[in-house]
Amino acid sequence: MTPAARVLDELVALETNERLLIVHDRQNEPVARAFEQVALERRARVERIDAEAVALRPWGRCPQEVLAALPGADVTLFAATYEEGEYDARHAFVTLATANRARHVHIVGTSRRAFVNSMLASSTRVFDLIGALRDAVRPHSKIQVRSQVGTSLEVEMAPNLRWFANGSTIRSGQWLNVPYGALVTSPAQVTGTYVVDASMGGGYGSRLGSLSSRPIRLTFDGGRVQRVECRDAAVKAYVEKFIGEAMGHDRVGLLSLGANIGIAAPLGELIHDENMPGVHLALGENFAARTGALWTSHGQLSFAASDTDVDLDGEPLIRHGRYVRLV
Template sequence: MPETAAHLLSLDFPDDFTPGARSAVRTCLRIQPDEKITLITDRVTERIAASIARQLQDLGCRWNGFVLEDLAPRPLTDMPAAVLEDMETSDVSIFAVQVQQNELRSRMQMTDIVNRRHMRHAHMVNITAEIMCDGMRADYDKVDRLSQQVLERVRRARRIRATTAAGTDITSDMNPDYKWFKTSGIISSEKWGNLPGGECFTSPGEVNGTFVVDGVVGDWLCARYGLLAATPLAIHIEQNRIVRCSSSNQELERDFWAYTHTDENSDRVGEFAIGTNIGVHKVIGNILQDEKFPGIHIAFGNPYGEHTGAPWRSGTHIDVVGLGFNIWLQYATGETDQIMREGRFLISA
């Protein structure tokens, strides 16, 4: 057995991790005994990875494990070659890592292989013990049923309007040439997904209005600023671009503005998504789980064009999450369909 795999299997971990690890391996990824898996982790996350490794071992599949700090200094400039080479012969990959600033390039190198080879890939970025005992215990078959109902509706929508009591009021005109995807936690070769899962997303045609972030912001800013209920960030959007933003936390405002002005498309709305994980009942200050919280989240930067069909690109991607949404879909017929009121779906799972 390779040294890293043996190391992970030797680690103790809380019994509370086991249901979430089993859900990841057996329910979400549907891993089969005859498949090969690449498991990627880091020192901070290795006990969570150990719980996943135990499930892989019990299943009897072939797998290789990698701890990033054993291969390259952090933050990563590039994904280590050993990881990428192993992925070239795997059916499934699992990435359970605490990300560091400016590591997006290395993750994109990994997902480029996933996309090219149509691998099933679980993206467990910034996974924590809390998430293993919370969002990873959701009933993903139920989340999938709700997500499918949302998907069928939004694919027909020509316009989506969303409001919140905190001041969000945005309208998104949808581009019929861009594809919607469901990443409900049940991961297929069509599109890799985050775990915990639970969202339907696309790239919008054009978003206008104000989005008030009273939940969380993504990437490394999430760990720095946490929950934003006391210091919300108001983002004003015109023709899909940020025109200004404001917060009583001026450091947050400056960091967010700098992040979303890294390249020519960093300030452009690249993702428009509806969180569908009804097993998640509150935001916790971790974007991996919080973007699945029922409601709207959008992201500025990379539009995942290889999936959505959006023809532009960015080297950054940052999600923003709001709370307590009202959501209306408008169809080409002129019919309007409200699917959420004050944060609660009006669709049965």
């Protein structure tokens, strides 16, 4: 109830008599009911739909009953487990919700534990830190990342590259993934070694969970992966397969500075772990329209590391996964 209240009060500012539409699957029913109860306490009008009761998974398209309920909703919330082949259904929901000027909260592939854990810090504190980070980075900033498990990475920025926030108050026609809390960009150069010991994205990554017992070691030169190492041969083959699938899959498309200071440790869930204080990477897609990157790629594989030390332009920023300045 407390994290649900934090979302509705701090992220979407739900008001009396506004209409909230909650769409969920069976596994997320407890989370959905918490949002329902909080909204009713705020005297909002609530409609809750169990999408699995109206259409079998995987949803190749968004169920018509769900789409028909969207018009007139002031706030929408979609909470479901991650299923391969459901991107189009989720995309259709978000597109129609935002087209109808709803304020949308998206909770996909996030366990109850990760949802609760990611909402321990107030959104104001997280947003203030994201703003302070944005003010601190420069067009030619350099970021150094180290960890006890072997990360030793140098990142360089360039004047054409822009940072954007994964975390802000949601306004009409906008949406936000929860968990949230990072400042994101596309780097100019990445050199060195990055050890992924928290989690990996995608359906396979979500099934693997924590990578602490089988970390992935990525070696970069000029922003491109030169070598993949992992004691688990299946994990190594999966990453190498992604890298070879398409143009740009060997390049670091996104770099994020996790800024959710309520997250103290990884849970093995990428969407949670990538907001943890530290530096996290994604190969492939770089959201060029937002970052200003001069190349493009389709498809993305994201990685999160834990307990990192980060220096920004030679000054300590994070030590052992906790911010030592700007907070």
